[in-house]
Amino acid sequence: MDLINIIGLVAAFLTTISSLPQVIKTIKLKEARDISFWMWALLALGIFLWLIYGILKNDFPIILANGISLFLILIVLGLKIKFK
Amino acid sequence: MDLINIIGLVAAFLTTISSLPQVIKTIKLKEARDISFWMWALLALGIFLWLIYGILKNDFPIILANGISLFLILIVLGLKIKFK
Numbered sequence: 011m012d013l014i015n016i017i018g019l020v021a022a023f024l025t026t027i028s029s030l031p032q033v034i035k036t037i038k039l040k041e042a043r044d045i046s047f048w049m050w051a052l053l054a055l056g057i058f059l060w061l062i063y064g065i066l067k068n069d070f071p072i073i074l075a076n077g078i079s080l081f082l083i084l085i086v087l088g089l090k091i092k093f094k
Numbered sequence: 095m096d097l098i099n100i101i102g103l104v105a106a107f108l109t110t111i112s113s114l115p116q117v118i119k120t121i122k123l124k125e126a127r128d129i130s131f132w133m134w135a136l137l138a139l140g141i142f143l144w145l146i147y148g149i150l151k152n153d154f155p156i157i158l159a160n161g162i163s164l165f166l167i168l169i170v171l172g173l174k175i176k177f178k
Contacts, residue, residue: 018147024140031132044128048115056108063102 026075029082036086042093050087057083110159113166120170126177134171141167 011019036042057080064072095103120126141164148156 014147014150017143017150021140021143021147024136024143026140028133028136028140031136032130035130035133036128039128041128044120044123044125046116046119049112049119052108052112052115056105056112059101059105059108063098063105066098066101 022071022075026079027082029079029086033082033085033089036089036093040093042090045086045090047087047090050083050090054080054083054087106155106159110163111166113163113170117166117169117173120173120177124177126174129170129174131171131174134167134174138164138167138171 032045036045057076060076061073061080064070064076116129120129141160144156144160145164148154148160
């Protein structure tokens, strides 16, 4: 694999798992006041459309990365709605 | 343009601007306690690598989307560091 593909894979990995620290922090804190609902709503809709895009193009890396992202994003959105 | 490309463009637009409501909210609130530093640090590094990937591949849409994203993400990260 060449350097450009490795950079792309690392980039995809980091952006995919980036919501995980927010999930952990919000579960621990039980507070989400400073978090923007609209940010996570826009992100959820955007990543959902990326997932549809991947499915329509039959592109497995896009489906996998955005499927994991969407799962984590929906947890944060649910926690935001729960804790306000 | 076909439907798949339109879905991809809308997805890219939404994920690119999704940090904007967080920027506005944090500037108004002057508080960022509930926001995870590590989420925004991972996201900044991941999007920075997407930007490098786009530059190395000479792919203008990837450069544009991730350039705007990185700008907004660095503002949130700066506000998080400032307001704790």
